[in-house]
Amino acid sequence: MTEHHSYLHGVMGEFDTPEQLVAAAKKAREAGYKHVEAYTPFPIEGLAEEIGFHWTAVPLITLFGGVSGALTGFGLQYWCSAITYPLNIGGRPLNSWPAFIPVTFELTVLFSAIFAVVGMIALNKLPQPHHPVFNVERFAHASTDKFFLVIEARDPKFQLAESARFLQELNAKHVSEVKDEE
Amino acid sequence: MSATQPPGNSGHIRRLEPVLEPGHTYASVTDKIAAVVLTRPLGIGWLAGFTLTFTITMVLFISIAWLIIKGVGIWGINIPIGWGFAIVNFVWWIGIGHAGTLISAILFLLNQKWRTSINRFAEAMTLFAVACAGIFPLIHTGRPWMAYYMFPYPSTMGIWPQFRSPLIWDVFAVSTYGTVSLLFWFVGLLPDLATLRDRAKQRYQQVIYGMLSMGWRNSARHWHRYQSAYLLLAGLATPLVLSVHTVVSFDFAVAIVPGWHTTIFPPYFVAGAIYSGFAMVLTLAIPLRKFYGLEDFITMRHLDNMAKVMLATGLIVAYGYFVEFFMAFYSGNKFDVFLAEQRLHGPYSHFYYALILCNILTPQLLWIEKVRRNVAALFLMSLVINTGMWLERFVIVVISLTRDFVPSAWGRYSPTFWDYSTFIGTLGFFVMLVFLFVRGLPAIAIAEMRELVEHGSHSNKEHK
Numbered sequence: 001m002t003e004h005h006s007y008l009h010g011v012m013g014e015f016d017t018p019e020q021l022v023a024a025a026k027k028a029r030e031a032g033y034k035h036v037e038a039y040t041p042f043p044i045e046g047l048a049e050e051i052g053f054h055w056t057a058v059p060l061i062t063l064f065g066g067v068s069g070a071l072t073g074f075g076l077q078y079w080c081s082a083i084t085y086p087l088n089i090g091g092r093p094l095n096s097w098p099a100f101i102p103v104t105f106e107l108t109v110l111f112s113a114i115f116a117v118v119g120m121i122a123l124n125k126l127p128q129p130h131h132p133v134f135n136v137e138r139f140a141h142a143s144t145d146k147f148f149l150v151i152e153a154r155d156p157k158f159q160l161a162e163s164a165r166f167l168q169e170l171n172a173k174h175v176s177e178v179k180d181e182e
Numbered sequence: 183m184s185a186t187q188p189p190g191n192s193g194h195i196r197r198l199e200p201v202l203e204p205g206h207t208y209a210s211v212t213d214k215i216a217a218v219v220l221t222r223p224l225g226i227g228w229l230a231g232f233t234l235t236f237t238i239t240m241v242l243f244i245s246i247a248w249l250i251i252k253g254v255g256i257w258g259i260n261i262p263i264g265w266g267f268a269i270v271n272f273v274w275w276i277g278i279g280h281a282g283t284l285i286s287a288i289l290f291l292l293n294q295k296w297r298t299s300i301n302r303f304a305e306a307m308t309l310f311a312v313a314c315a316g317i318f319p320l321i322h323t324g325r326p327w328m329a330y331y332m333f334p335y336p337s338t339m340g341i342w343p344q345f346r347s348p349l350i351w352d353v354f355a356v357s358t359y360g361t362v363s364l365l366f367w368f369v370g371l372l373p374d375l376a377t378l379r380d381r382a383k384q385r386y387q388q389v390i391y392g393m394l395s396m397g398w399r400n401s402a403r404h405w406h407r408y409q410s411a412y413l414l415l416a417g418l419a420t421p422l423v424l425s426v427h428t429v430v431s432f433d434f435a436v437a438i439v440p441g442w443h444t445t446i447f448p449p450y451f452v453a454g455a456i457y458s459g460f461a462m463v464l465t466l467a468i469p470l471r472k473f474y475g476l477e478d479f480i481t482m483r484h485l486d487n488m489a490k491v492m493l494a495t496g497l498i499v500a501y502g503y504f505v506e507f508f509m510a511f512y513s514g515n516k517f518d519v520f521l522a523e524q525r526l527h528g529p530y531s532h533f534y535y536a537l538i539l540c541n542i543l544t545p546q547l548l549w550i551e552k553v554r555r556n557v558a559a560l561f562l563m564s565l566v567i568n569t570g571m572w573l574e575r576f577v578i579v580v581i582s583l584t585r586d587f588v589p590s591a592w593g594r595y596s597p598t599f600w601d602y603s604t605f606i607g608t609l610g611f612f613v614m615l616v617f618l619f620v621r622g623l624p625a626i627a628i629a630e631m632r633e634l635v636e637h638g639s640h641s642n643k644e645h646k
Contacts, residue, residue: 002185038402041208042373042632058410076334080342087344102351102429109422110358112414117365120411124404127396134399142400143377145208145632146403155451 009132009180010035010152011164012139013172018044021147024170025050028151031166035155039133039148041141058120066108073107074100112132132180133177199486201296202634203478211479211631215624218474223295224621227473232617235529238610245604246321254324256600263595268322270575273430274458275315275612276356277451277571279363280423281459282308286366287419288414290412296487298634299479302374303465303470303619305367310615311462312360314608319352321604348432354431362422366415369408373629427455440517441525441582444509450502457495457541458571460488460586464564465614468557470625479626482555489554492567496545499574503542517587523542524585525577529594534577540570546601 014023021038028036029050048054074097075131079089082094106120121127133139133150142148151163160177167175202211249256259266269331282304289297320326331355334343343350375395382388397406431451434442464485510518525534546567547553554560580595621624 033291039400040402040405041377041400042629042636043409044402047402051402053403056407056410058407059414062411062414062529077247077345080334081345085340096346100348102348102425102432103345103354104247105425106351106354106358106422109418109425110361113362113365113418115371116411117419120369120407123407124401126398126404129392131397131399141381143373143380144212145288152582181454 007180008153008160009178010037010148010155010158011160011167012136012148012176012178013170014135014138014141014174015147015149015168015172018047020171021149022047024149024167024172027170028149030159033151033155033163034157035152037152037160038090038148039139039142039150039171041143041145041147055125058116061119062112062116065119066112070104070179072111073104076107077103078150100116132178135180136176136178138174138176184470199481200638201298201481201483202631202638203481204638205591206478206635206638208632208635211635212360212377212381212628214476215425215479215628215631216378218476219621219624220382222474222621223270226616228621232614235610235614235617238607241603242317242607242611245600246317248600249321249515249604250326254322255597258595258597258601260265260593260595262586262591263580265322265579266449266595266603267597267601268318269433270572270579271608272315272318272322273451273575274572275311275318275608276430277427277455277458278568279308279311279315279359279459280427280452280455280462282306282311282461283359283363283366283419283423284456285463287416287423289421290416295634295637296484297387298630299476299626300463300488301630302367302370302482302623303466303616303625305363305370306370306619306623306625307359307459307462307466307616308363309367310612310619311326311459312356312363313615314612315359316356317608318357339421342413348429348436351429352433357423359426362415363445366419369412369415371623372396373400374406374624374627376400377628404641413614424452427452440515440521440581441506441578444506445503446505446509448463449598450499450505452500453495453498454571454574457492457499458568460492460495462494463563464488464560465568468561468564470620472557474620474625476626485557485560486554487558489548489563492549492563493545496541496548496567500542503538521582521585525581528581528585530577530581532582533573534581537573537577539572539575540566544570550566587645599602 013024013168014095015024018040021040025036025038025047030051034052038047038051069091077100078095081096081100086094133142133148138146139148149167149170151158151167153160155163157163164175164177235607257266257268259268282301285297285304286301286308290301292566322331323329326388332343332350343353372395375391376398379388379391379395382391428448428451431447435447437443467480467488471477507522510522525531545563547559548563553563584595586592
């Protein structure tokens with residue numbers, strides 16, 4: 001035991017191709033690991049499902065943004081034109097809703113888009129400048145050409161030696177501990 | 183490789199060129215695109231181009247400063263021609279932006295793989311064009327520091343914007359368009375900023391790209407949400423882009439001025455916007471791929487496809503011109519008939535003939551395959567079309583306003599030095615931003631190119 005405490009985040013295996021990674025993620029799931037994360041230089045279809053991530057709230061958040069945008073847009077115009085500042089122009093109706101459609105539409109799109117982006121970033125817990133995986137030197141390749149699978153230490157089935165061997169048996173090229181300074 | 187010599191490849195059936203030249207790996211596309219930003223030294227060409235466009239940008243700032251000191255009287259506008267260059271340039275610039283959104287959103291939804299290598303800088307072009315466009319209505323108000331009057335805010339005067347006016351719709355449409363384009367662009371950039379962060383050697387690069395990438399770490403869960411958000415943004419941007427130029431056309435079509443008050447305006451404005459936008463994408467893409475050696479990524483397939491889009495949208499625009507004439511004579515409305523005659527024989531008829539030459543006649547050369555595959559010819563063609571689309575807006579704005587209903591309200595318009603200096607200034611500003619963008623951010627979406635490599639390797643395996 002060394003003096004300064006370092007806490008173990010998990011164990012990381014490196015793969016050369018997306019197919020190997022997806023197969024490894026599947027094996028890990030079948031072996032009963034629950035807290036597994038994969039890192040890839042581009043999105044890979046089906047990978048999120050293999051590590052047990054099926055559902056994202058981004059579409060719902062976007063829908064919520066869109067509905068609130070539409071209500072804001074129409075409500076704002078109705079309130080301005082029919083309630084607080086009514087202008088009687090030749091007896092035409094104050095609630096001239098067809099003329100309110102363009103702004104209602106634009107605000108619907110604006111709110112949806114902002115909610116989609118902010119929702120995605122917030123659910124991903126970004127900005128997060130530091131993460132233990134960045135301590136592994138070879139992890140820089142995750143944004144170029146290598147595919148990584150991490151079995152996290154908080155997994156109940158996690159045992160450093162055994163989980164590392166498990167990754168090696170899946171033909172991982174480099175297997176390394178992911179440590180983080182306390 | 184069998185893929186290059188398929189059976190039955192007769193002389194008549196030409197195989198499509200690849201959207202990515204074969205032989206590239208994840209690492210090679212990443213290296214090549216990232217190197218333009220991270221390691222390539224500043225060349226004399228970049229410095230000269232940047233200096234020139236920076237100088238022209240200063241001309242823009244001086245023109246705006248002089249305008250703010252003296253007022254809009256320094257321009258050639260008068261009564262009845264209150265719109266002049268400012269609105270011509272506004273409509274032209276905002277139209278150019280539309281191709282960027284079309285490429286990034288609509289072609290994404292249609293699963294067109296060839297969009298991948300051109301979407302990033304087309305989106306950047308959109309943002310810069312919207313920035314240039316936004317300047318004009320702002321300074322055309324004469325008192326740009328009062329522009330906040332156009333937004334609904336609780337003022338002590340107790341008044342609110344007139345929401346039944348297309349000019350207010352325009353404020354909302356253009357500001358939404360600018361915001362959504364920026365969000366879309368940033369989301370697309372996020373993984374590439376992380377790539378640059380991981381590859382950066384110098385400290386300042388690591389810090390800047392590190393902050394911009396917000397700690398993106400390519401996690402599969404993150405990608406899943408990212409893809410969901412990206413798809414939703416594409417779905418939102420698609421009706422948005424169609425609405426923006428529609429609303430711009432309402433600025434004209436809702437008025438009763440002859441030549442403006444037509445229902446053909448929204449579709450024909452949108453088609454014209456995409457037409458000029460693709461021309462501008464070609465104007466930028468051709469030098470970019472040449473000077474930065476990106477011919478492997480922006481292949482002849484891209485140039486050919488863009489030429490075809492220009493040809494198609496150009497024909498829609500031609501149809502719009504035809505319908506304008508047809509409806510004028512078919513309606514029998516004497517003001518509309520008179521305006522049609524003024525376009526052909528009036529004091530500004532040479533602009534109209536130049537417009538027909540640039541926008542309808544010259545682009546018909548694009549039917550010829552040899553022209554579509556000649557890079558120099560395409561570059562010239564893109565300049566001709568950009569000029570033509572600018573002339574179109576000039577014809578619409580100026581001819582209608584100089585020939586209103588009664589002769590006592592007729593007038594003439596001639597731009598002044600400051601009109602030209604402001605317009606040329608925005609051209610310089612636009613190109614300067616492109617110069618900065620090319621060296622500061624990846625001009626091609628790196629993560630999407632890696633995806634393209636992955637798909638390419640799959641289709642090769644199937645051939646084997």
